[in-house]
Amino acid sequence: xxxxxxxxxxxxxxxxxxxxxxxxxxxxxxxxxxxxxxxxxxxxxxxxxxxxxxxxxxxxxxxxxxxxxxxxxxxxxxxxxx
Amino acid sequence: xxxxxxxxxxxxxxxxxxxxxxxxxxxxxxxxxxxxxxxxxxxxxxxxxxxxxxxxxxxxxxxxxxxxxxxxxxxxxxxxxxxxxxxxxxxxxxxxxxxxxxxxxxxxxxxxxxxxxxxxxxxxxxxxxxxxxxxxxxxxxxxxxxxxxxxxxxxxxxxxxxxxxxxxxxxxxxxxxxxxxxxxxxxxxxxxxxxxxxxxxxxxxxxxxxxxxxxxxxxxxxxxxxxxxxxxxxxxxxxxxxxxxxxxxxxxxxxxxxxxxxxxxxxxxxxxxxxxxxxxxxxxxxxxxxxxxxxxxxxxxxxxxxxxxxxxxxxxxxxxxxxxxxxxxxxxxxxxxxxxxxxxxxxxxxxxxxxxxxxxxxxxxxxxxxxxxxxxxxxxxxxxxxxxxxxxxxxxxxxxxxxxxxxxxxxxxxxxxxxxxxxxxxxxxxxxxxxxxxxxxxxx
Numbered sequence: 351x352x353x354x355x356x357x358x359x360x361x362x363x364x365x366x367x368x369x370x371x372x373x374x375x376x377x378x379x380x381x382x383x384x385x386x387x388x389x390x391x392x393x394x395x396x397x398x399x400x401x402x403x404x405x406x407x408x409x410x411x412x413x414x415x416x417x418x419x420x421x422x423x424x425x426x427x428x429x430x431x432x
Numbered sequence: 433x434x435x436x437x438x439x440x441x442x443x444x445x446x447x448x449x450x451x452x453x454x455x456x457x458x459x460x461x462x463x464x465x466x467x468x469x470x471x472x473x474x475x476x477x478x479x480x481x482x483x484x485x486x487x488x489x490x491x492x493x494x495x496x497x498x499x500x501x502x503x504x505x506x507x508x509x510x511x512x513x514x515x516x517x518x519x520x521x522x523x524x525x526x527x528x529x530x531x532x533x534x535x536x537x538x539x540x541x542x543x544x545x546x547x548x549x550x551x552x553x554x555x556x557x558x559x560x561x562x563x564x565x566x567x568x569x570x571x572x573x574x575x576x577x578x579x580x581x582x583x584x585x586x587x588x589x590x591x592x593x594x595x596x597x598x599x600x601x602x603x604x605x606x607x608x609x610x611x612x613x614x615x616x617x618x619x620x621x622x623x624x625x626x627x628x629x630x631x632x633x634x635x636x637x638x639x640x641x642x643x644x645x646x647x648x649x650x651x652x653x654x655x656x657x658x659x660x661x662x663x664x665x666x667x668x669x670x671x672x673x674x675x676x677x678x679x680x681x682x683x684x685x686x687x688x689x690x691x692x693x694x695x696x697x698x699x700x701x702x703x704x705x706x707x708x709x710x711x712x713x714x715x716x717x718x719x720x721x722x723x724x725x726x727x728x729x730x731x732x733x734x735x736x737x738x739x740x741x742x743x744x745x746x747x748x749x750x751x752x753x754x755x756x757x758x759x760x761x762x763x764x765x766x767x768x769x770x771x772x773x774x775x776x777x778x779x780x781x782x783x784x785x786x787x788x789x790x791x792x793x794x795x796x797x798x799x800x801x802x803x804x805x806x807x808x809x810x811x812x813x814x815x816x817x818x819x820x821x822x823x824x825x826x827x828x829x830x831x832x833x834x835x836x837x838x839x840x841x842x843x844x845x846x847x848x849x850x851x852x853x854x855x856x857x858x859x860x861x862x863x864x865x866x867x868x869x870x871x872x873x874x875x876x
Contacts, residue, residue, distance in 0.1 A: 410737070413587060
């Protein structure tokens with residue numbers, strides 16, 4: 351039976367951990383920021399702006415890093431690390 | 433064995449319709465007989481006429497009144513007064529609700545059952561999501577609700593797994609003994625975050641469940657949304673002092689997550705600068721690479737920071753809804769900058785309640801001064817760039833055929849991107865105000 355390519359894409363999409371994807375995207379942009387500031391920036395103002403993006407993005411990356419890819423889950427049954 | 437639970441509802445100058453909606457919902461709690469429930473309305477500022485009406489309403493619905501003699505310590509002061517002076521001595525659980533969070537009939541029973549579970553023996557607080565009953569009213573209510581969903585179903589849930597989510601001001605149950613021992617912090621207008629820092633430092637365990645047990649009212653007007661956002665951002669920066677004083681007692685993830693909540697509001701600075709920075713390129717080049725690189729980089733930064741919400745699942749959001757959420761949030765960029773400045777200068781901000789009663793904003797333009805300024809600045813830049821690099825047929829043909837574009841063409845692209853963002857804010861805010869006006873006319 352022929353599988354519809356769109357449903358195959360939807361299936362692959364559903365299997366992706368979106369939090370980890372966000373983590374990868376944010377980390378990539380963060381690394382790109384650092385490389386850009388080091389190698390190409392010729393303006394102090396632009397360097398400051400990019401550095402500010404790094405500052406506000408870095409803590410958020412650490413939230414996505416812990417994401418399980420689920421939108422909701424039965425939280426109260428989980429063991430909390432204290 | 434009977435569990436003694438008390439609902440605390442702090443309120444300051446709230447519309448009577450909202451008060452009655454709350455009282456009526458509280459009266460309909462369905463309990464299985466194992467819970468002795470008392471409901472306290474913690475009055476925090478009311479004139480004699482309003483007080484008489486509220487007293488009558490309270491008597492009608494069986495609500496108890498706690499009125500403190502002086503108004504010290506913002507909202508936390510009203511809660512502390514009730515807990516320390518009025519509440520019964522054998523109270524086991526406190527449930528705190530904002531006046532607009534009308535509880536569903538199963539709320540108290542569900543929360544007490546959760547606290548009684550074996551895995552929650554050492555848990556001090558359990559939060560549940562804030563869901564807006566009026567989320568479809570306009571773009572502002574939709575934005576507010578979407579951000580709350582994102583916060584509870586992702587941010588707060590993930591953070592609670594490392595015991596680093598803070599207890600918000602409403603929609604939670606806590607152990608009375610613990611809160612009596614370590615009361616709310618009264619010095620901050622965002623007392624929930626300030627108190628949580630101290631509670632975490634004293635070893636509190638804070639969890640989140642996904643049961644939607646109350647229906648709230650999201651801010652529905654420009655003023656109410658901006659008042660709420662200013663209070664939150666001002667308080668977040670202000671609370672840095674509580675974080676530093678408790679720093680050594682917090683775990684690594686608690687430090688990271690409290691810091692991330694506070695630094696989040698800093699995004700206003702690079703967002704505004706990213707939009708206006710092309711203007712400086714008229715005087716000097718800003719990159720030694722391809723001119724497109726900084727455009728792509730800053731756009732990618734704004735996108736990955738603002739749009740992770742795109743991955744919200746159940747209900748899935750459309751691209752339009754995600755864009756709307758992001759740009760409505762941009763309506764408050766000036767407030768985030770202002771709150772930062774106020775904190776740096778040590779300027780005090782008094783507690784302003786987010787008015788949930790419908791009011792049309794007569795002067796929406798005044799609240800949008802920053803988006804208008806950005807549009808004006810970038811429009812001047814675009815006009816000048818177009819003058820330097822007129823869109824002649826040769827230039828357009830060259831651009832289509834992949835011939836390297838002239839510098840000013842890149843500037844135009846960059847500025848158009850900025851204007852797209854800012855015009856989005858202006859469009860959706862005015863649209864919300866219009867939809868709101870229409871809604872009111874129908875009522876009249």
